[in-house]
Amino acid sequence: MMNVPLTISSMLERAENFFPKKGVVSRTLSKTHRLNYKEIGERTRRLASSLERLGIKEGDKVATFAWNQHRHLETYFAVPSLGAVLHMVNIRLSEEHISYIINHANDRILLIDEDLLPIIESVKDELKTVEAFILMTDQEELPETTLEPLYSYEDLINQGDKDFQFRKDIDENTPAGMCYTSATTGNPKGVLYSHRALTLHSMMLGMADTLALSESDVCMPLVPMFHVNAWGLPYASAWYGTQLVLPGPNFTPEVITELIENEKVTITAGVPTIWLGVLNLLEKEKREMSSLRAVICGGSAAPMSMIKKYEEDYGIPFMHAYGMTETTPIVALSRIKSYQQELSNEEKLEIRSKQGLFVPGVEMKIVNEQGPVEWDGKDMGELLLRGNWIADSYFEDDRTIDTFKDGWLHTGDIATIDEEGTLKLVDRTKDLIKSGGEWISSVDLENALMAHEGVFEAAVVAVPSEKWLERPVACVVLKPEYKDKVTEKDIIEFLTPKFAKWWLPDKVLFIDEIPKTTVGKFLKRELRSQLEEKMSVS
């Protein structure tokens, strides 16, 4: 058999050749752009040739600091097709971390969305490796800025070669992309994605039993393109000729629902916080959501009560995805097996609220101190992963040895698996509550709390206990209309029938907001330190 390298550029070439009538809807600051894949392909070739002229060569890093828009999409293909690496910088990091990761990755060029320019201007003196900046803007004139040299993206497109040939001889194990994941302590850790990993991950996203991404879909990734390749959706969409909708900067629930209505979006993906916001809107105003065949939710566990509302109240199929920056990211999806279709709606919802089945191409085991766990849905252990889109190290980082051992990624996620092979995340290793030698899942308690009609959000964390080592405390954000109307006693009574007595939180604190990470996950470390202050004061 031939051994043809699995490369990023071949995905775009398929779109150019076979789907020139399909393309991208892109919302930027000033307008909505519509480009077909032939145009995207031509612009990508022009961009690649200009980057090459600026000196970018194999192994170099090119960084983006941008929203989900068509120019960002073009960098997704142009940079790897030169054998270079696209570093998608998380725009929500602290300034300290932004300059750290750009320096650490050794980025030579930085492409910036116009409204994000001030952030880069304020860190520019810290940047040691960047030789040139490129501004992604619809404006013809470049703004006044302290950055230099600063090129106009569209000028580079105009000056580029539309017939530029993508490299065909790239080894498929060459890095194509890069993202950093925030660490519990210290600086973010970098993950390199190879051409092979991104291509195989894209094949997987098209499978009928995963996302079933198809030419007939209209796909809107709300998950940022600076966060784990927007879950791989831009690559797979181009490959399959799927229409892409890129929502641009600062989108709100209003913008999201408007794009779904206008563009007839069939599949969209984002973190639970986004879906909570959209749900709030839907509860107030009627929107036409009937084009949606799947809402993909990942990043952290979506509460069952939310899944139920989407499915039952609005008829919107909701699918849980599980993955992490180190896994490209998708490794599991909550799908119902054919013979489970006969179960009751409640039972199916129960399955759908779990992280689901491992996708083809990923190997897993769940282990605790006693070895591999029983597949009984109860025995808890740490999830270990292996596969072609699973990282084997952090980029030039000593912390590699803590996470990658014996050929397996140690996810730090505590999970159970049942006899059907359904994954259920119980907690992060560090968030698990170890009470009197037993484990309590903060996630299970949170899901139960969020099913209470008055609760908007809830997080459960461990506080030190002399007797039990650790005990759970619940931090609850009430919906505005329930403020001061729900008591600690109400909450505990609500939980009591659902859990063993020793699982019940020792305390329920009502707070205004749960601190979150830059990608919308609960920041429990921060919550614990707030709590320590509060508890020591009280």
Add this chain to the structure above:
Amino acid sequence: MMNVPLTISSMLERAENFFPKKGVVSRTLSKTHRLNYKEIGERTRRLASSLERLGIKEGDKVATFAWNQHRHLETYFAVPSLGAVLHMVNIRLSEEHISYIINHANDRILLIDEDLLPIIESVKDELKTVEAFILMTDQEELPETTLEPLYSYEDLINQGDKDFQFRKDIDENTPAGMCYTSATTGNPKGVLYSHRALTLHSMMLGMADTLALSESDVCMPLVPMFHVNAWGLPYASAWYGTQLVLPGPNFTPEVITELIENEKVTITAGVPTIWLGVLNLLEKEKREMSSLRAVICGGSAAPMSMIKKYEEDYGIPFMHAYGMTETTPIVALSRIKSYQQELSNEEKLEIRSKQGLFVPGVEMKIVNEQGPVEWDGKDMGELLLRGNWIADSYFEDDRTIDTFKDGWLHTGDIATIDEEGTLKLVDRTKDLIKSGGEWISSVDLENALMAHEGVFEAAVVAVPSEKWLERPVACVVLKPEYKDKVTEKDIIEFLTPKFAKWWLPDKVLFIDEIPKTTVGKFLKRELRSQLEEKMSVS
């Protein structure tokens, strides 16, 4: 990223772990077997350990001479998991070719279906490399035979180790399977399939825009397991936990429709001859076919009139597939793009009757003496292919240089491609009729002929012409009830409105049967020599 070899055994392991309730229905000579994937997995491990005990090691060839049944399926996984190569011998070859390919492949062990034993007995003196025979039978006692040593398959299963560990360290480019394709002249040519090719091909079969093979399917490959890996369906089905129905020896249209009814088959695949036979049955008797979501037809072009009948008269979705022994095999499928759904039924049928869109992972070009053809649906050229499941050579065969040139497989198929990228096969290079410097497609004429109500089958071949170099002659098989009721003049008049005058056959011959290859394709070489006799007599 990790680089984990893409290997056959990981597909079966997923079935064992995640789909132990799904499995295989297997029809053998004596009964219908039902085994789940846990049992298939255990039996495969036992078989692999027994083969290893018999001396099979990495690189060795193990051959099968068998129908589509569960034991054949077990060899599909057991042999490659030892690093050995499964040679699936085409049982319909001549005795001369059977012994040639077994010797040429250097097969050490031969597994035989019980009813096929006499064929092997009669060639046994020609076999130079086979050291042991294994009989696949439901019977406890082995029959009297001249083959020796002869082992019982089930004895080897019983003696095997159910906890045998599949090898994890196999290089993904290692050959896993092997089939021979018949040549126009001379001996068959061998094609080796690597673990990488078979795995990537299996990923492709699961894509929503290809076959969308899913856990929820019940898949019945009618295409023989000795013919290009049964189009990859056994591998992909196990991987996805898809229920498999294996129809066993000598199945008839009655058996096929009964299995579809009883097992609620959702997807099935075979050559046009099979579907013509089933259609004949359906026209006589009512059958419950509503479980079918796709009939996959490949091997040679299905006439549009047949596709139309399946779709319109019986509501059975019909999908054209294109591929060959050298391509693992699937490279194109006739699917309608989303925006083509608005076309009329006739226009959609027209698209469905073509070979369709190239699947993700395959590169193509169509070239003639002037270079690449226009994508206008008219310009004809030879189809060239490149990709990870495309062969790069024939196994130890000098004819490699005729077919594999400059990194491309030269298919020998003459095709057109339209502006949507839809492939249409026009002819085999050798069957194309070159009349007065222009090309006439025998396939187009055949399709038109088969749309005539009285025509059962038709083939068009070139006969030498002094003036025009070549001219087309049509060989027509009438349906029994139309015998002697349709004349040459009727046929020519039927064709006249559809073609340029110089395309019309010079002669229409009514014959009893069109000679076919072992896999049901028209054997035009044979037809031409029959014709030469006839024409020289007349």
